Amino acid sequence: MRVLGIETSCDETGVAIYDDRAGLLAHAVYSQVEIHAEYGGVVPELASRDHVRKTLPLIRQVLEDAGLARASIDGVAFTAGPGLIGALLVGSALGRSLAWAWKVPAIGVHHMEGHLLAPLIETPAPEFPFVALLVSGGHTQLVDVIGIGRYRILGESLDDAAGEAFDKTAKILGLPYPGGPELARLAESGDPKRFRFPRPMTDRPGLDFSFSGLKTFTLNTLNKELAVSEDSQRTKADIARAFEEAVVDTLVIKCRRALRETGRRRLILAGGVSANRRLRERMDAAIAAEGGETYYPRPMFCTDNGAMIAFAGCQRLLAGQTEPLAFHPRARWPMGELPPV
């Protein structure tokens, strides 16, 4: 079965075609492509979430990239939630309408399920069951994944997501927002021994996270040091390093704890922060020491994309699940309400 996937839940517009036998045939995310004159010129960036202008040209592009005609699509998957309701409506309306016009089944996909299953697009793919750490600007969540549609939330952030803490701390250090990746670069040259930041919520049992207090800790450290220190660049690099160490350590401690508590051996990481080099090194070493294995989707599929929606939708369509003509995108959608496959 060949499925067109459409992702428009938040900032990115992503489209892909996944085939259950041939694998991923084409994928594109708006920010990585140029839309040429034949579609009415380069689209002005009126608003970053302007999915209306981006989605159809992207669909045309992936069909062309895959060398496929519209008639060879067997199903359409679209992100139906959770997310911004106006953004979800664009992808859902378009996806459902195309499926109706093409006379193929449609399926609304849960955005977070897309992220959870993204490592299964890669080879080797992890076998079920596994523990997943979803760590991005919007989420920090540990999930026990027993099978498709069988998820148990083990823990999550009670305030800021880890990626959000990266972005905001970067801003406090004077980097442009969102500066998570720049902060990680700055940390490369920092001294890990000069400052020690707290590891929030690691000294008590449980798998929840809290990263909001690190902002204040950063600011207080920065103000105290700048008052006495000559070299402010050095100080900022050292703070960036101490901050990154604290976040990475906290994530590693909680993941190890999650594997021990569930008895799983496989850990998958997804979400934008999972592209962080130090996090990967530390996590790989810590999980290997436990006798476990770590899996990551390719960096491009760590952030929002259409491939994960095409893949997850394909699994559900193969299981015979479909979306009625009257579709209902949901801004809030607890993952526990998903049917198993």
Add this chain to the structure above:
Amino acid sequence: MELWLPTEEAQIAFGEQLACALKPPCVIFLEGDLGTGKTTLARGILRGLGHQGAVRSPTYTLIEPYELARAHLYHFDLYRLDDPEELEYLGLRDLLGREAIWLLEWPERGAGLLPKADLLIRMFYQAEGRSLSLTPVTSRGETILAEIGDYPSRQA
């Protein structure tokens, strides 16, 4: 009204106290730099209204709605908005007519399309704590301030 809150616990306690004076419809703007405690104050308000669970930062989701026994509450964070017109993507228009408590962080990014504030709370870093400045904009805002009027003295 001005007050100084030395710790995160004090910020939450003040939020809980403020919650007692809030009745829908009312709109509160929360202004202040990153890390001054806008979301922390919102957490206190939500707790004061009886919310038990986590209060996630709405920076990425832009809006977190809560259905509480006493009121509906919309917690917005418009930091990532590029253009006020993007408020359409949040379904703002569907929410405008509803009787709810609105907590808006970074309201200046939605200028022109947001409902008018009843109460403006500005937050600043001061020593290790935070100072807060509360300004009523409407008579509803004045009523809220009158109800919590003796808070700083109770603090001391």
